[in-house]
Amino acid sequence: MFRHLTSLALLVAVALAPAISTSQASAQAAGRPSPDGIGIRLVDVPIVTRADPRARRYIVDHLKPGMVIDRRIEVSNTTDDRLRVAVYPAAASISNGKFTFADGHISNELSTWTSVAPRELTLAPHSSSMATVAVTVPDKASAGERYAVVWAEVTTIAPPGGVNEVNRVGVRIYLSVGPGGAPPTDFTIDTLTTQRTADGKPMVLAQVHNTGGRALDLTGDLRLSEGPGGMSAGPFDVQLGTTLPPGGIGTATVPLSDQVPDGPWKARIRLQSGLVKRVAQATIRFPSSAGLAAAVPTEADLLPVAITAGLVLTATGLTVALLRRGRRVAQAGP
Secondary structure (H helix, E strand, O other): OOEEEEEHHHHOOOOOOEEEEEEEEEEEEEEOOOOOOEEEEEEEEEEEHHHOOOOOOEEEEEEOOOOOOEEEEEEOOOOOOOOOEEEEEEEEEEEEOOOEOOOOOOOOOHHHHHHEEEEEEEEOOOOEEEEEEEEEOOOOOOOOEEOOOOOOOOEEEOOOOOOEEEEEEEEEEEEEEOOOOOOOOOEEEEEEEEEOOOOOEEEEEEEEEEEEOOOOOOOOEEEEOHHHHOEEEEEEEEOOOEEOOOOOOOEEEEEEEOOOOOEEEEEEEEEEOOOOOEEEEEEEEOOOEEEEOOOOOOOOOOOOOEEOOOEEEEEEEEEOOOOEEEEEEEOOOO
């Protein structure tokens, strides 16, 4: 006997989910329908994880061997044409700090546990339809986290001698398997490294160590203070796309305005994956020419931070602003 989790009692509807789109051999994250007009969104999320932004975008769960989950997805057609859309699971993995997708219909362990009904949708112009994704974990499945993706795919058949074009959008699956509750999510921000690119743009590279039992999808921002002449700058958003497996070490990249002086600066970085947030700080200086500076160890930012009056550096230029003195507590816990 396995325990079946239904969408009726445990699931709630969610907003449009960022999708994954591919055209021929390329794959990237996307938040809107593909250029060919197919879109996908996750409709259901467990009530216990509805506050988790990752669980609202992707299928993220922890199951014991023998358990089953159902999740509804909605596939949309925003074109003026009638489309036949194949819906199916396929392999995915985490490699070199990225969530990567296998070519075509290549399968892995998790995708073989996953089924979609119906497997094909016929969508009228400017319409949508639901499909149900079911994941059945075998009774003897080993513990660990696994990854897959559910694709909605449209194939355009070329004339004789041409090349068929395949376009697809998808929803990621992050599934942890094992006894008891879900493994904890945790990470450390170990160092900050500054860089100036060949065209003069400064960047900050944060080395992150995934010390928990779940994959990380990193978001966040960086603020600079106590710079030359008392200047402050930011916030600057972390570049999206860094995903780390349990135990993995990788880099979160922050592009900055090219008007940021070399420094020195007090850098304060905030990173988040799901509900877990970490804050760290270090004193940094950017190279005056293209290249990397030495990595600077960080310290956890757990104390109130005083913001003093100074010059505020914006992305469009330097403007003078009087900042009120204040205190703010940086929360380092989930």
